[in-house]
Amino acid sequence: MPPLRRGGLAVVLALVLPVTLALGWEVAVDTGAASGRLLPPPSRIGATLADLAASGDLLTHVAATLVRVGLGFLCGAAAGILAGAAVAMLPAVRRLIDPSLQALRAVPSLAWVPLFILWFGILETPKILLIAVGVFFPVYVGVSGAIASVDRKLVEVGRVYRLSRLALARRILLPAVLPATLVGLRTGLGLGFLFVVAAELMGASEGLGYLLVDGQQFGKPDQILAAIIAFALVGKLADTVLVALTRPLTRWQDTVRESL
Amino acid sequence: MLTVDALSKTYADGTQALSGIGLSVAPGEIVALIGGSGCGKTTLLRLIAGLDRASAGRVQVDGETIREPHPSVGVVFQEPRLLPWLTVADNVGFGLADVGRAERRARVVRALERIGLSEYGRRWPRELSGGQQQRVAIARAFVPQPRVLLLDEPFSALDAFTRRGLHDQLLDLWAESKPTILIVTHDVGEAVTLADRVVVMRPRPGRLDETVAIGLARPRDPVSARFEEAVRRVMAALDRSLRPAKPRRDLSPEGRAGWW
Numbered sequence: 001m002p003p004l005r006r007g008g009l010a011v012v013l014a015l016v017l018p019v020t021l022a023l024g025w026e027v028a029v030d031t032g033a034a035s036g037r038l039l040p041p042p043s044r045i046g047a048t049l050a051d052l053a054a055s056g057d058l059l060t061h062v063a064a065t066l067v068r069v070g071l072g073f074l075c076g077a078a079a080g081i082l083a084g085a086a087v088a089m090l091p092a093v094r095r096l097i098d099p100s101l102q103a104l105r106a107v108p109s110l111a112w113v114p115l116f117i118l119w120f121g122i123l124e125t126p127k128i129l130l131i132a133v134g135v136f137f138p139v140y141v142g143v144s145g146a147i148a149s150v151d152r153k154l155v156e157v158g159r160v161y162r163l164s165r166l167a168l169a170r171r172i173l174l175p176a177v178l179p180a181t182l183v184g185l186r187t188g189l190g191l192g193f194l195f196v197v198a199a200e201l202m203g204a205s206e207g208l209g210y211l212l213v214d215g216q217q218f219g220k221p222d223q224i225l226a227a228i229i230a231f232a233l234v235g236k237l238a239d240t241v242l243v244a245l246t247r248p249l250t251r252w253q254d255t256v257r258e259s260l
Numbered sequence: 261m262l263t264v265d266a267l268s269k270t271y272a273d274g275t276q277a278l279s280g281i282g283l284s285v286a287p288g289e290i291v292a293l294i295g296g297s298g299c300g301k302t303t304l305l306r307l308i309a310g311l312d313r314a315s316a317g318r319v320q321v322d323g324e325t326i327r328e329p330h331p332s333v334g335v336v337f338q339e340p341r342l343l344p345w346l347t348v349a350d351n352v353g354f355g356l357a358d359v360g361r362a363e364r365r366a367r368v369v370r371a372l373e374r375i376g377l378s379e380y381g382r383r384w385p386r387e388l389s390g391g392q393q394q395r396v397a398i399a400r401a402f403v404p405q406p407r408v409l410l411l412d413e414p415f416s417a418l419d420a421f422t423r424r425g426l427h428d429q430l431l432d433l434w435a436e437s438k439p440t441i442l443i444v445t446h447d448v449g450e451a452v453t454l455a456d457r458v459v460v461m462r463p464r465p466g467r468l469d470e471t472v473a474i475g476l477a478r479p480r481d482p483v484s485a486r487f488e489e490a491v492r493r494v495m496a497a498l499d500r501s502l503r504p505a506k507p508r509r510d511l512s513p514e515g516r517a518g519w520w
């Protein structure tokens with residue numbers, strides 16, 4: 001079978017279960033067989049989303065969430081890259097800070113929430129900090145691992161051509177660590193979205209997480225589900241943008257699909 | 261002129277890899293180093309390349325002592341060691357960083373033509389076969405026009421057909437700028453095809469044994485009687501090197517018992 005048709009079939013098969021369940025539920029509520037009070041049918045969730053979008057509220061909440069994830073991601077990624085590079089390149093720094101960081105990594109990050117609130121209040125600072133902590137670790141681990149495992153044989157090629165330290169970093173080390181760094185950044189972004197939910201659950205007046213809390217407190221399951229869908233879409237979109245932006249940098253290692 | 265003078269290398273773990281190596285190679289001469297694994301062939305090449313420091317003795321190229329990689333010494337490793345994030349053309353031009361753009365382009369294009377890979381300049385290394393990759397590595401080493409070129413078993417991972425083609429291409433490139441070539445191989449036919457002189461090495465500690473002058477005009481016909489006679493002479497020298505050294509009077513009986 002040609003690969004395209006096989007791919008199309010896979011998509012159709014993957015959709016069978018969710019579409020059937022959604023339609024079934026829609027029909028069940030429509031015919032009065034189920035009330036749909038706790039689990040609203042797809043049409044009502046869609047209507048809620050449309051209302052939120054029309055009033056501009058959706059945009060406000062999405063923007064608030066994105067700003068938090070963005071700031072937290074920038075801080076966490078920058079710190080992760082710096083710490084990862086320092087630890088991989090300077091043995092003294094590694095012995096000094098890596099054990100502590102590994103120990104901190106073992107703490108489930110949400111356990112910091114009460115402490116952060118105590119220290120920084122419930123405004124933006126603890127939220128962004130929490131997200132940054134979530135982003136930091138995968139980036140740190142990715143960068144330090146990537147630098148430590150750079151192929152010595154390629155570094156030697158640089159030596160044969162007498163590259164200066166700077167040229168070696170730019171022409172060999174940087175391209176060699178880029179793929180693993182990008183994987184770390186991508187994982188970090190995913191965790192950023194995980195942590196923004198927790199951050200917004202700890203008290204916010206806007207943001208998709210706020211929609212969740214609000215929906216729970218006022219018994220609006222359709223709003224909760226609308227927020228969940230928005231989260232999924234925004235998270236997927238952010239990931240896609242990151243991949244698209246960094247794609248040209250790692251084009252050389254794309255697997256050759258035709259040969260698979 | 262490449263001269264190696266009383267060169268010794270003892271590794272940090274106490275392994276005596278080379279002891280008192282003396283060798284001089286005339287400009288444009290091709291010398292093949294042959295010997296079993298562990299003879300110190302790679303160690304010798306790395307010392308000449310300036311990639312490792314000798315424990316004693318010295319290496320000179322045109323009177324200049326080599327302490328670190330030198331612009332007039334090129335290296336081809338056993339593996340191609342192409343930089344996977346650079347196109348084939350950029351790999352070939354890797355050693356030309358301080359040459360102007362236009363000039364670099366012209367030299368890369370010419371080198372790709374010489375090795376029959378003109379169509380492949382914009383491909384990634386991973387899209388090439390092993391033999392093609394090694395051709396690119398050889399072109400990369402030739403392009404900066406080194407006066408001495410060191411090759412460490414460059415063809416040992418390739419099949420006999422590919423190897424034959426690469427011998428021709430290597431000689432072709434050599435004929436253009438006539439660098440001094442020192443090539444390590446464990447294939448006697450390869451040594452006789454390429455070299456003016458074949459130097460046999462002995463292990464523990466690595467040292468030079470007999471030298472066999474080939475004395476055949478190029479191009480060489482591998483099925484001619486004179487070629488076969490040269491192969492036999494190298495084989496015989498290799499055989500003698502595998503036999504125990506003649507017992508010496510200063511050797512204690514225990515010392516002699518070490519040879520089986």
Ligand SMILES: Nc1ncnc2c1ncn2[C@@H]1O[C@H](COP(=O)(O)OP(=O)(O)O)[C@@H](O)[C@H]1O
Pocket residue numbers: 271272273275276277295296297298299300301302303304466
């Ligand atoms: N980095 C190293 N540290 C310690 N011993 C080494 C190292 N490299 C090579 N040796 C030893 O030196 C000897 C010569 O090795 P090598 O030069 O690789 O031989 P060849 O290339 O002829 O096979 C071997 O006994 C090998 O085990």
Ligand SMILES: [Mg+2]
Pocket residue numbers: 301302303
């Ligand atoms: Mg070797």
